[in-house]
Amino acid sequence: MKQARYQGKVIEAAEGVDLKERHGSQLDFRCVECGTPARVERAGGHMPDRFEHLERNDHCSLVHRRRAT
């Protein structure tokens, strides 16, 4: 997903990558929809900067699903 919540604000993945590099540790990012913890992933290969849920959450529409239902 492209955005996550951090310290009460919604931020873009590029900002998340920047924050992580500056702080050098895992930060408390949260999914904007379900509010569960998320981590930031730096762009690599064909994937852009992005956030991913720490744990699979089948109830959140922002989860990357393997197949459409």
Ligand SMILES: [Zn+2]
């Ligand atoms: Zn979510």
